[in-house]
Amino acid sequence: MTLLRGTLTRALVLLTVLTAIGLLPWLADRDPALTVLRARYPGREATDSALDAIRTELGLDAGPLAILRDWLLGLTRGDFGASWTSGAPVADTVLPALGTSLTVMAAALAVTFAVTTAACAPALHRAAQGRPVGTGGVAVASFAALPDFLIATLGVAVFATWTGLLPAYGFNGPANLVLPALAMGLPGGGVLARLGRDAIGRIAAEDWVRQWRTAGYPKARIARGLLRRALPPVLPQFAIIAVSITGAAVAVETIFAVPGLGRAALAAADAQDLPVLQACMALLIAFGFTAGLLARLAARALDGPATAIPAAPPATGGRRRHLAWITVGAAPLLLAVAYGLIRSGDIATGSRLDAPSAAAWLGTDELGRDVLARLGQGALWTAGAAFLACVLAYLLALGLGFTPRLAHPLAEAFNSFPVAIAGMIVVVVLGRGQFGAVLAVVAVSWPPLAAHAAELVAQARTAGHLEARLALGAGPWWILRRHTLPLVTGPLAAHAGLRLPGMALGIASLGFLGLGAEADAPEWGASLARSLPYLERAPLAALAPAAAMIALTLAVMAAVSLPKRRPRLRRPPVPVPVPVPAERYPQARDQATKAQLT
Template identity: 50%
Template sequence: MFRPAALASRFAAVAALVLVVGMLPWLSGGDPALSVLRARSAERDPDPEALAAIRDQLGLDAGPLVLLGRWLTGLASGDAGTSWVSGKPVLPGVLAGLGVSLTLMAGAIVVAVLVAGALVAPTLAAASRGRPRSASGAVAAMLTAVPEFLLASVLLIVFAVWLRWAPPFGWEGPENLVLPAIAMGVPAGGLLGRLLDDALPAAAGEQWTTTWTVLGVGRARIAGGVLRRSLPALLPQLALVVVGLVGGAVAVEELFAIPGIGRMALGAAVAQDLPLLQACLLVLLLTGFAASAVSAALHLLLMGRALRGTTLPVAQRAAAGPGRLARVLPVVFASALILLVAVGLFRDPTAVDVSLRLAAPSWERPLGADALGRDMLARVAHGALRTALVALLVTAVALVLGLGLGFLPRLSGGPVEVLNAMPPVLAGLITAAVLGPSTAGAAVAVVLVAWAPLAAHTTALVREERAATHVQASRVAGGDRSWILRAHVLPAVFPPVFRHALLRLPGTALALASLGFLGLGAQPPEPEWGLVLSEAMPYVERAPWAALAPTAALALLGALAVSTSSLGRRIAVGG
């Protein structure tokens, strides 16, 4: 059942997003004609005659609102505009890139299903024997937290450069699909496997499985029943998998030089070819929305006609509190990062010595040197400190926004749903078009999507607390709404949402690093982890240590993200 307020909120959020995309040429505050001139010829002087000719050619003098109307009308008729760089219609190229990206996503989904199946096979086997237990949650969590760009970098270094088992670049045949599909599919499979690994033991512990076992039903049929019982709660999360693939496609396509729509969007953002970027963003967003619609349709189909319009109870199971290892691992990973920062913090990350260009690791430089002879240990250490500070700021802003808007579910419900369908890289493309590639732009991009999960968590807790007996009693006793909010609701809601925000801190740092890797965040010579890894990739065959240093640091950060999220999840479930 859809409430009018919820529908209005969703429509307003989608309309606002389309409006932002449509107004990109003017949101930057600069002259669109100047952007066109620079996109076509960076060396040409912006003389008034050249700018006037561009304005006349593109009709820019009509103003942003008129051109926005023309853009929307053109979309309705299949015209997405003309590229500022090539002067050609953008839609044919975007559709061709979409075909490549969809092929890559299909391959990634196959990999994801295989990975998820391998992860939950032991759990499903145990469930069919009447022994419901989780068997692979830790492994699934580890795979989920590996960023696509980091896994793609490792696969490229090991299997394409060192072992030469697959081509490193291009899109010429099925062999070019293997490594990119694995890079995108493994984290998605980890997410699916983790969700199923949680749901299967709960479903297997329900009464009907005992009845089937007593009646002599075969294990294969029981396993199939347990799987089918678990899928309705899982299918709504399918959209998250596709959203992850959409975001991962940008980095993976850029790294493997695949001519997909993700790489096309990134190139358009860097070149300020805003009509092309607009079309790419709309197609990528529509892909996420379409995935949500498909997952909802599959959910209804699996529920069956008799249960449509009702809610199937979610299987629940008791969870043990966090074990000693779960409590120790975050401390170990955090201590390793602190040690790394402490060792390299007093070294100069910007000192250039061309005589040490791509120098191998030594006692003087334990992690070697980059292409300019700069100390990799210093750059990784200072990059950790810089990334941590920016991530803390982003987390604080997202927490404030999440708490504030979470108390206004009618206003924030639509934006939360829309932003949950937008990976940080798409927000990064938008902010790069408006603010330019920078650390501030990357921080804004991550904030735009980071507050939504916190707002959803806040809304759920507020509803739960308002339904509590002591709050109801205070209301009956004549307590003022503002007093109840200050005395009961806010003190109960703030601590868990604050812990939720802290547990997302390592993931936020990884999101910032991914934008830096794509050139949408920090710019040279800043020692930011993603940027340091991006600068090292062209020399990976000659000096692999230059890429392995930031890769190892990012892997350590990913392990910290896994351990903290797993610990927080166990605490939340166990009460």
Template identity: 50%
Template sequence: MRTAARTLPTAVGRALAALGVLLVIGLLPWLTRTDPARTILHARYADREPTPGTLAAIRRETGLDAGPLHLLGDWAFGLLRGDFGTSWVSGQPVRPDVLSALGVSLTLMAASLAVALLVAAALGARTLLAGARGPGHKPPTARAGALGAVLAALPEFLLAAVLATVFAVRLGWFPAVGWGGAPGDALHAAVLPALAMGLPAGALLGRLLDDALPGAFAEDWVRTAAASGLPPARVARHALRRVLPPLLPQFGFVVVGLTGGAVTVETLFSIPGLGGTALSAALAQDLPVLQACVLLLLALGVAVGIAVRAVRRAALGPALDAGALPALRRPALPPSRTLTATALVSAALLAGVIAYGMTRDPLHVDTAARLAPPGAAHPLGTDALGRDVLARLGHGAARTALTSLAVAAATLVLGVALGVLTRWAEGLREVVNALPPVISGLVVAGIAGSGATGAAVAVTVVAWAPIAAHTAVLYEQERAAAHVEGAVALGADRGHLLRRHILPGVLPPVLRHALLRIPALALALASLGFLGLGTEPPAPEWGRMLSENMPYAERAPWAVLAPAAALAAVGVLAVAAGALTAGARTRRGGGSR
């Protein structure tokens, strides 16, 4: 009975969330401001005149004239027979293409995940080894902060373009585009996109691991293990087992994100994956293909969520049920000198560049100075239209950095609020995480129009899920701790428990996590700008600067490196701010999270 009571809210939330997403996707032709019949006609026959008779024929053929409920009903009954429908554009069955795209995405996800795990292990290794030597040695600090921040803040599409230029075009070691038919060819083609996606994902996981390890090494069992002569390798293994269960949900989010969120990388390398297929279908208003892609992504997200929850329950279930799980208390350690110095330098340079750029005109076009290198007239050079890169970088800071901060604040509030709901919001988190930000951006742009506000809303819609998952696992551990059980026995109500016992232990690490997510939010906004779903031209925005100048990266690298360096600086500052908050003391026990 107890297991059923715990499972029912999750299952209900998952089913309602999945139904809501599929319903919105199914209603997309009626929610957007464009006529889907015109879009389908253009996708089929680019030069054919959109006469009323032709458009009416397309509506009859696709069932658009029957209304949304009829379309959704036919699609649902087809799923019961294993039929995903017929493409509105190609006229071919949807199932073979989307299943093939799923196989490609899973292969690419596996390769990217291997890269991410190696990067995360490398970033956390120094802290792990330092803590395993015992309390007599210098306490571990955030050793990999600066490097992890830079890696996490590098745009995936920029990494993909640089890797393709160097290792595919110049050296010829790997294919620049396409996906091989044989397994060996597919793995060979997956190397560069896997590096482009795995490096930032691994940096985020490594930073979260590096942030959690000092709390494990500060516990009493480490002193006992060292006094009893336990080998450092075993201490390190036990410390990993202590910190990994709370991080498992983040691992699940990364797995799903590497599958459905690789749209820009798939587009650059012409990889027929699920994310790129969904994007193409959404742009062409090919509803059956889009619905099938989203359904598979949702199924993958739910499956990963169930697996993560099962592994975590197997590792911590008895401790959680018995109320014997102590909360990790991260010691109040100063950030590493390298991270502090890097953050100070980054802040000074970024502030100087933005301030100086704000004094210049970002819209002035000088056709005689197209792709001009840095010089006295243009300190950071010009772009393909002859506009000053420094001016566009300065004026675009508010649209990128400040928007990222606003989205981070919104996701923090939503994540904490929905994370405390735990089981009722768990299914919703799994479903939302499976929805790529680009698809969310297309839906929001179709309903409200493209622009900076729409891009921010689209990112917020899906970006709260990792924060909520982190809040939920910490809330569950704090609620099962012995001191909370004692407070309940003394008659403390839910409000008192939240204010005095649970939230003081949950909020500090969640706040640091939210700060670590700022570069990812900036990159998500930049990705939407890169795909033309963010700020509309000619307004400057760092993501749009990258997309506009990417074709000229080899001739004018300064036009691409400037916004990329600014994004990396934002990442370093976010990680440094998170490290500074680690010294905040909680009200209980004088420790900090």
């Protein structure tokens, strides 16, 4: 029943999103007729009669319901319409791109599986021997948090530009698959590795594992039992990984010039070629939805309904190493922000793409501006937008938390949509801008917060002392203000704060794709995209924002996984014998007298 309800909810949300995609020609910020006129007839004047003729030709004058009906009916027949810019059938563009994207995604899933296996195999071995299992440390957590476009940029810089070991662009053979697959698969591998090790560590503490070891079962048999118990809660997370790979296709295929759906969708969004954009987004979303459904069915077949993964017991010790990672990540960022504020009015040196010097410590960019000063100012742009997105997602999740029957299925269903697709929809409807990027990040960031809020509200409503409050005459508003909200707002705010760096990286990814801040803004993603063509001549201009995002990731991941302080074991006090007064106890008096005589 739970699986059926979850599937129906996902299908309903999928239909809602497809409805929004089908209405894009009617919701678009720019007039589609003007876009088609400029694409097909560059020298023609945009008169009212010319625009009306194009609207009639495209069927845009029939109203939103007719537009949606025609698109959905064409989608069921496999007819995606014709391109607005070229007039060619959309299927001729998207179907070859679909094959390319599926090839790259399959290679990325293979990388994800390899990383997960390499991280979880030692954990299974340790658990079968009865030894403690850790979470994998900061390295595994950093893999999970680094964005795909950043890994792709570093791959281009190291393996293509500097060493020449791998090709950077094109799709001509297996060698072209390596860097895109690594960029798309490593973050998912980090996530599954962390979740898998947590699940193995939790299950290794169950009684049956100790009983099997005591009974002399082979370690391989115990490892197989641990794996079977750990897979059901981890498999549903595979759906989220598939969605992240779907969203990563937009950035990675653009960076490596792979002719797939992601690159075609971004090009269509830039050209406002909405039929191509609609077809690409529908196919990408269908891939994520199908992967999620298959993962849920596999988890159900293994061991009943999948449950959430409780966090493994927190590790102790190693605080100095984690604090060192926090310092390494946070200190340079704070210094860059201070430097950027000091040089806010004096960042133009007049010399383009210079090497580091006393006037510009990290050199200059393509317009002759101080890279370090722009980096500090970009931190404020990125962090400010992420803070606004965090506040909006927090308020939305707090409101949905009081309706758990709606919050849980919606949160699970909306996990099937990556931030890149949300960004393209927002750009078409509202146009480019930092606020549009904030809305796109909020649209994909509220689900885990809403699910957590629903759990906190359920715990607050089942508290034992609540019945006593009601018996004493406490009203519902008093219970809400003085009991429920204090138990929900604090933990939910802490959870939202932990997701703030991820939102900052989401803002940067949209800026990198041209779906967020303006191209000339100091925002980190936009700065990275603007400096990437000059990687060989001025590498620091591109690597500085990349290093800033890595430092932010390391600092936050080290802070999140900071082990608890070991409790100090105090030595018990040595008991001091208390002399017994001889006058109070006759026996003691007699013993004392005998001792004196001897």
